[in-house]
Amino acid sequence: MSELMGYLKAVLNGWWKVLICAVLGAALAMGATAAATPQYESKVGFFVVAPSSQNQSALEADALVRGRIDAYTALMTSRQFMTQLVSASDEPLQEEQLVQAISASGNADQHSLTVTVRASDPHQALALARSVATSFGKLVNDLEADSDKPQTVLNVVSEPQLGQDPVSPRPLLNLLLGILAGLVVGAAIVILKRQADETVRSAQQLELEPALPLLATIPLDGAVRRPQSGSDPGTSLVLTESARRLRTSLHFGPGYSNHSVLAVTSPRRGDGKTTTALYLALALAEAGERVLLVEADLRNPTLAHRLGIPAEPGLAETLSQAAPVDAVHRNFRPRLDVLPAGTQIGNSAPLLGSPAMARLLEQARADYDVVVLDTTSLLPFADAAVAAALSDRAIMVTRYGRTPLGDIAIGLNALKAVQATVVGTTLNAVPLSRVELRAYAAGQRSELVAPGAGPQGGEASAKHVLKEDADPVGRRS
Template sequence: MELQQYLKIFRDYWRSIVATLLLVVAAVAGYTVLQTPVYNASASVFVIVESGETAGELSQGASYAERQVQSFVQVTETAVVLQPVIDELGMDTTPKALAGRISVTSPNSTSLISVSVSGTDPSEIAELTDAVAASLVTTVNELSPTTMEGQGLVRATVIDPAVVPLSPSAPKPLTNLVLGLMLGALLGYGQALLRSVLDTRIRTTADLEEISSTPVLATIGHVNANAKPSEQHAHAEAYRRLRTNISFIGLGGERRSSLVITSTMPGEGKTQTSVNLAKVLAQSGDSVLLIDADLRRPQVAARLGLDSELGLADVLTRRGTLADLTIPAMSNLWVLPAGTVPPNPSELLGSKAMESLLQVAEREFDHVIIDTPPVLPVTDATILASRTGGAILVTRANQTRDAQVEATLETLETGSAEVVGFVLNDVSVSALNDRYGYYSEYSSSGNRTDSSRKKVSVRPRHEL
C-alpha cells in the first residue's frame, strides 16, 4: 500500500480516528486521576571484605563477596531478613506479603545491593526501607565466614540510607499522556485501516481499476439544488468527458452506434446517466435516439417531462411505429418512451422485432442510447447489450460493492455482451476537486464548449 493510499484512508476516516484518539486519551487520563499515588524509597548496602592476617584469608573473603552477592539479594526477601523487621516495627503482615512490596537488585560485577520499598505513606516506606537494609546488614554479617579467631571476613554496611520521598513514583501523568496519545493514534488508524479493508464499496476509480481493466469513462460528482456554479459546471463537464471518451472507444465507427446504459442494482444513477449523455451528444450536433428499455420501472419520460403512454413496448407489439411514437425532446434528441408495461419484458427485448428496431434506429441516428434495468436482478440488460455496440456500467460511489461489479461483469460476459466502460456516479465534490481541480478556474473563465455548435437535423426515418 502506497503513502497516498494511507493518506486517503486518513482523509476518509479522520473523524473516527480522532474520536478513537480522544477516547483513549480520556480513558488514560481518567485512569491516571483515579490511581492512588505510590511512593518509593531506596537504600544502598555495600558488601566489603575485612582484611585478614594471611593472603589466603583475604582471598577467601574477596571471592565470597563477589560470588555470593546475588545470594544476598535473594536472602533479603526471606524470613530471616524480613521477620525481624516485622517484629521491630510491629507490622501486621507476613514475610511473604512484605516481600511483595520490596525490590532488591545488584548491578553486575559490583558489591552494591539496592533495597527499594513502595507504598502510599512516604514516611512509613522510608522507615521500612532503612529497617530492611539494617536487617540485611545483620544477616550478612551473621552468614559470612569467619577466621580461626571468629572474626568475620565479609561485612555489609549501609552507605546510602533511605530518605522520605517528596513526590510519588506513580502515576506519571506526562508519561501516561504520551503513551495514551501513541496508543490512541495507533488504535485510531488501525480501526480505520481495518474498516477500509473490510469495506468493499466502490469509492474511487482506483477501486474499479482493481476489479477490471475496462476503462472508467467518466466520474460524475454529487450535485444538489444548492450547488455552486463551479460545481454545476464540473457536473456538466463530466458528461462532456463521457461523450468524448465514447468517441475514443469507436462507438458510431468501428462499433455499432447503439449503446446500453445499465447498472448492477437499482438506484445507481443509470437513467440519469442515460438522459444526460443523450443530451450532451445532441448538443454536439449528432442525432440521438434515447430509448427507455426499462419495461419494468420506466423513468426516462418522467425525467424529461414527456408523455409515456405509448412507446417501445407498443412498437414491438406492432401497435405503433418508431416514426409515430418517437417524441422530440430537444434539438437533435428524440425519445422513445417505454410505453405500455408488458407482462413479459425479457421476451419482448429478446425478440426479432427488437433486433429490427435497433437496425433501423442505428441507420437513422448517429447515436442510440438505451436505458435498461440493472443487470443482477433481471436479464433484460444482458439481452440488449449482446445485440448492441456494448454496455456502459454505471456504479454509485459508496454504494456499489466489489462483488456486485464482479458478478455483473461475469453475467454480461456469459451473455456475450461487452462492457465498454464504467461510469462512477455520485462522487463527493471533494474527491472531484482532487481529481479535476481546474474546474473552478475553467468555469470562471466563461468558456463553454457546446453552446456555439451548429445543430443538424436528423435524416428521414423509416417506419418499422
Template sequence: MELQDYLRILRKNWIALVVLTALGAGAGLAFSVVSTPSYTASAKVFVSTANSSDVADLATGNTFTQQRVKTYSDLVKTSAVLQPVIDDLGLGRAVSEVRGQVSASTPLNTTVIDVTVTDADAVFAASLATATANQLIATVEDIETTDAAAGSPVRLSVVQQAEVPGAPTSPNRNLNVALGLLLGLALGVGFAIVRATLDTRVRNERDLERVTDAPVLGGIAYDPKAKQRPLIVHEDAMSPRAESFRTLRTNLQFLDAERSERSFVITSSMPSEGKSTTAANLAITLADAGARVLLVGADLRRPKMAAYMGVESGVGLTDVLIGRVELYDAVQRWGRSDLFLLPAGSIPPNPSELLGSSLMETLITRLNAEFDVVLYDAPPLLPVTDAAVLARLVGGTVLIVAAGSTHAHQVDSALAALETVGAPLSGLVLTMLPTKGPDAYGYGRYGYTYAETDGKK
C-alpha cells in the same frame, strides 16, 4: 493497497481517529487519578571484606565480595530477614505480604546492595527499607561467622538510609496519558482499516480496477439537484458536471473502433445509479457535436426518459415493435438539434421477451443504418434480464456505477450477467462522485483539466 489508499482511509475516518485518541488519553488520565499513589524508598548497603593491608588480599577480597553480593541481595526476601523486621516494627503482617513490597538489586561491578520498598505510605516505605537493610546486615554476619573469635570475613554497613520520598513513583500521569493516547490512536487506525476492509462499496476508479479490466470512460460529479435539473448540459452548460458529460462523449467516440455500429446500451447494476440522466445528457452532447443521435427508452418497466426530456410518452418503442405505429410516427425530434427520441411507449406484460425478440433485432439493425449513434436507456442488470438480453443484440454496453453506493459484488454480478449472454462490455462510467472530502477526485483524471473562476473559463 498503496500509501495513498491508507491516507484516504485515515482522512475519511479522521473523526473516529480523534475521538478514540482522545478517549485513550482520557482513560490514561482517569487511571492515574483513581489509582492509589505508591512511594518508593531505597537504602544502600556496602559490602566489603575484613581489613587487610596487602594489595593482593584487597584484590582477592573485592572479587570475593562481588561474587557474594548477588547472594546477599537474594536474602532480602527470605524469612530470615523479613520476619525479624516484621516483629521489630510490629506490622502484624505475613512474610508473603511484605515480600511483595521489598526488592534488592546490585549495580553491575559494584559491591553495593540497593534495598527498595514500595508502599502507599511514604514514611512507612522509608522505615521498612532502612529496617530491612539493617536486618540484612545482621543476618549475613550471622551466616558468615563460623568462628566467633575470628568474626565474619565480610562486613556490611548501611551507607545511605532510606529517605522519605517527596513524590509518588506511580502512577506516572504523563506516561499513562501518553500510553493511552498511543493506544487510542492505534485503535483508531485499526478501526479505520477494518471499516475500509469490510466496506465493499466502489468509491473510485481504483476500486473498479479490482473488479474488471474494462476502461473507465468518465466520472460524473454528484449533484443533489439532479432530479430537479436532469439535463445539466443545457441548463448549466459551463459547469464542471456538464463538462464531464462532454468528456464522456469524447471517450465514447474511441470505443469499439472495430465495430461499425455506434449503438450502446446504457445500464447499471441496481436502480438509482444515474443511468437515465447519464444517457440523456450524453445524447445531448453527442447531438451538439453534430451527430445524428437517437435516444431510445428501452426501460419497459419504469420508463423515465420521456419525463426527463419533456416529450410525449403515450407512443413509443413497444408500439413500434408490435406494429401499432410506424417508426417515424413514434420518433420525436428534440429541440433544433439532430437529437431524436423514441420513448418506451406502453408498458408490456413481457418486457424481456419483447426486447429479445427478432422484431427488436430487426429494429436495431434499421436504427443503426439511419442514425449515427443510438443510445438505449435500459433497466438495471441485476433485478431483471432486460438489459442483458438487449445488450446481446446491440453489441455494446456502458455500465453506470454510482460511487459510494454500488458494491463491488454488485458490479461483478452485473458483469457476469452480461458475460452469460455473451454481451460485450464497452466501458464503465462512475457517477455521483463526491466533490469534497477524501473520496473526491478531480475531473482532471477524466479529462476535465481547467477550472471556473468568477463564472468564466
C-alpha cells in the same frame, strides 16, 4: 510498493476511524488511570565494602563483594528477612504484603544495592524503608559474624526519603500509550477491512479482459449524490469533464458508428449508471450529436424526477400503445431529447424485449445520431440484458468501493449470454485528492455556461410535448 501505497491511502481515507479509535484509547487510558490506586516509593541505598586484608588481593576482594551483592539481593526478598521485618515493625504487617511492596536490585560494578519500597501511603512507604535499612543491616551483620569466610561491611549510603509525588499511575504516559494503541488498532482495522474488501478500487482490477478497456474514471462529486427534483443537470464540471473523456473513448473506440444505440448498465443499483448516462448524453449533444436519452429502467425510474419533467406518459405507455402519444421531451437541451420511463412496471423484461421496443429503437436510429439507454442494473433482473441485446454497444458502470468484483464478472457473463457488444467499463465515484479538487475548482471558475442552458432554457424543454401522429419517437427535422 503499490500495495503499500494502497494500504497507506486506505488509512488516510479512513482517518476518521483511526481518530475514533485513538479517542477511545485515550478515554480508556484516562479511565484506567483514574481507577488505579496511587503508589508512592521510598528508596534506601547500601554500599558493600570488603575490609582490606593481607591475606586477599584486590581482585579477590572484588569477587567477594560481587558474590555478596548477589546473595544480599536474594536475601532482601527472602522469607527469613520478611519474618524478621514483621517482628521488628510496630504496625500490623503481613509477609505477602511485604513481598509485593519490597524489591531489590544490585549493581556489582559499583558495589551497591538499592532497595525500593512501594505503598499507597507515602508515610507508610518511608516508615517501611527505614525499617528495612535497620533490620537488613542487623540481619547481614549477624550472618557475617557467624561465617568463617572473610567478612564484608554493609553501609547505608542513601537514607530513605519521603516521596511527594506518586510513581504510579503516570497520567501523561498512560494517555500517550492509550492514543498510540488506539492509532495502531484503528490502522489495523482499516487495513484488515481493505484486505477483506472485494469491491473494485483501482483501474487495474477492471482489466478483466484485454478487449474490455476502462473507458473513463469518473471522480466523486458530492454535489450530485442526492440530486433534487428539477436540479439543473450538467452543472458539475467534475462529471462533465469525465463524460467528455468517456465520449472521446467511445468515439475513437471499436464499433463506433452513427445512428447507433448505446446501453448504459451496471451490475447493481446505486453504481451511478443513470448519472453516467445523463452526463454522457449531455457531452454527446455538446459535441454536435443529435441525442435521444431513453430511460429504460422501468422498475426504478428516477431520471424524470431528477430532470423535473413529467414522468408519464413515457416509454412504458409508448411500448404498450395504450394511447397514440409522443412521450419525448424535445430540446431539453440543444440537440438532446429525453424519453422518460413512464409508469413503473415490476416485470418489464417482456416489454423491453417486445417487437414494439425493437421498432422504437430502429426508428430512433434513423432520427438520432446516438440513442443512450439508461437501463436497469444487471443483477438480479434480466431487463438490462434484454435492452443491451437490442443495442449496438453497451458499457458497464462500476462504482469505486461499492461494486463487488464478483458481480462485475457475473454481469459481463450475462451480457455475453445475449451476445451484447460490451465496449468497455467506467469506474465511478473515484475519490479526488486535494490537488485535483483545486484543479477542478479553477476550471469551474473559468467554464462559460451558455445562456439559457438547462431546464430553464425554455418552456418546451420542461413541458410534456404531445403529437397527433403515431410515430413513437418523432422524426428528425
